[in-house]
Structure formats: C-alpha cells, structure tokens
Amino acid sequence: MAWTIKPTQQKNELVIGIGATTDKDGQPILGLTAIFKGDGKYLLGKASSVTNMVDYRDKLEQIISSTVESSLKDGTLDVDKTFYLIFHIFKPAGKDNEIEALKQVIRRFSMYSFKYAFVHIGENHNYRFFTCEENDQGPQSTSKSVLSQNLRGTYIKINPSRGFLGLRPKSSAFFKIDIHKQSSFLDLEYIAEQVYQFTEMSHTSYNQQGTPITIKYPNLMARFVEKFNEGELMYLEEVTMPDYSLWFI
Numbered sequence: 616m617a618w619t620i621k622p623t624q625q626k627n628e629l630v631i632g633i634g635a636t637t638d639k640d641g642q643p644i645l646g647l648t649a650i651f652k653g654d655g656k657y658l659l660g661k662a663s664s665v666t667n668m669v670d671y672r673d674k675l676e677q678i679i680s681s682t683v684e685s686s687l688k689d690g691t692l693d694v695d696k697t698f699y700l701i702f703h704i705f706k707p708a709g710k711d712n713e714i715e716a717l718k719q720v721i722r723r724f725s726m727y728s729f730k731y732a733f734v735h736i737g738e739n740h741n742y743r744f745f746t747c748e749e750n751d752q753g754p755q756s757t758s759k760s761v762l763s764q765n766l767r768g769t770y771i772k773i774n775p776s777r778g779f780l781g782l783r784p785k786s787s788a789f790f791k792i793d794i795h796k797q798s799s800f801l802d803l804e805y806i807a808e809q810v811y812q813f814t815e816m817s818h819t820s821y822n823q824q825g826t827p828i829t830i831k832y833p834n835l836m837a838r839f840v841e842k843f844n845e846g847e848l849m850y851l852e853e854v855t856m857p858d859y860s861l862w863f864i
Contacts, residue, residue, distance in 0.1 A: 626653025628699035634833025646837030708733035733795035
C-alpha cells in the first residue's frame with residue numbers, strides 16, 4: 616500500500632516531476648508522469664503524458680492545467696492561501712517549452728495567488744566534492760577514499776539560485792540544483808530540503824533512494840512505455856493512484 620508520513624505542517628503545493636529516456640533511435644522520450652502533493656502522495660500518472668519533443672509543450676500545459684484544476688476542486692490546494700507549483704526537471708527549463716507552457720497556465724488561473732519554481736536537478740556536471748580532515752598542523756594529507764567520506768544530505772550553497780546536494784553516502788558526486796531565473800519562488804534551501812525529502816520516500820522499496828523519486832519515477836515510466844511500444848503491446852492510457860490502490864512501479 617502507498618503511504619507517507621503526515622507532515623507537521625501541511626504544504627500547499629504540487630511537485631511536478633519531469634524525466635526522460637530515449638527510444639531505439641536515440642530520440643528523447645519524456646515522462647510527464649510524476650505529480651505529487653507536498654507530503655509525497657502520488658497524485659497522477661498518465662501514459663498519454665509520455666511524448667516526444669514535438670508536442671511536449673502542449674502536453675505539459677494540458678497536464679498542469681488539468682491537475683491544478685482538479686486539485687482546486689477537491690481541496691488539495693487551498694485557494695485562500697498562496698499555493699506553489701514546483702517543477703523538478705531532469706534538464707534546464709527551456710523558454711519555448713516548460714516556461715511557455717506555464718505562461719499559459721498562469722493566464723488560465725490568474726484569479727488565484729500562486730508561485731512557481733523551475734528546478735533543474737542533475738548529476739551531469741564536472742564538480743566533485745571532498746572532505747579533508749584537519750588537525751593542529753592544518754589539513755591532513757589523506758587518501759582519495761577518505762576524502763570522499765561525505766555524509767548523505769550534505770548541502771553546499773553556491774549562490775541564491777544554485778547549490779549542490781549529496782544524496783549518496785561516501786560519494787564525491789553531488790546533485791546540482793539550479794532554480795531558473797524566471798521562477799517566482801527562489802528559496803534554494805527550501806527546494807534543497809524538498810529534493811532531499813523526495814529521496815527519503817519510495818513506493819518500490821524501503822531503502823533510501825539515491826535519486827529523488829520526482830525524477831526517478833518519470834524516467835521509469837518513460838522507459839516502460841517505450842518498451843511496450845517497441846513490442847506493440849497494450850498499455851494503459853491513464854493510470855491514477857488513489858490511496859487504497861497498490862503501487863505498480
């Protein structure tokens with residue numbers, strides 16, 4: 616059964632995860648399938664949201680709009696307060712794709728008060744982080760294995776919109792967190808904590824995750840659908856996850 620720990624303070628937000636895979640020809644297949652409440656409850660999964668780059672923007676706009684609309688109707692989002700839309704994206708947000716799609720959403724729901732953030736969460740960078748112990752004589756010369764003993768959850772802030780977060784213990788490879796400049800919500804520490812919390816939950820295992828599930832699940836969904844398409848197999852056009860359902864991932 617799907618479960619999450621009830622937060623001490625209810626979060627008035629939706630977290631939209633966007634991941635990807637590639638088809639047999641190397642073309643990108645996007646998985647717009649992970650939409651979560653702030654407490655981690657998985658709200659939505661749609662096979663129809665897995666698409667190529669041609670109609671990506673229109674599909675993204677459609678999914679965001681329909682999810683926001685249903686969340687407003689069922690009370691998931693409290694309209695009496697400012698609510699938040701946080702996008703966890705496997706790549707930098709593009710002005711002709713994610714940002715343009717959200718502009719249409721903003722126009723549609725302009726009567727409400729909400730803020731948004733486009734967050735690029737990725738490992739494909741050249742930065743590595745090492746811990747160097749010190750004594751009275753200064754930094755010690757230690758082996759590379761000792762230098763890599765970073766604690767899981769280590770957070771390094773570079774500037775107000777960029778930071779690095781260690782999600783795997785004893786690893787020098789950190790996830791880079793970039794908040795796009797066109798975001799209206801720019802609290803990097805809040806976003807970093809949110810990313811970390813989404814590695815503390817999983818609906819496939821009791822183990823800690825090395826990747827936030829907001830990125831991991833869309834990747835898996837895109838990969839599943841692509842494999843089904845290759846085999847010309849039937850795939851569910853829409854999958855929703857109510858509280859009483861079993862998880863399929």
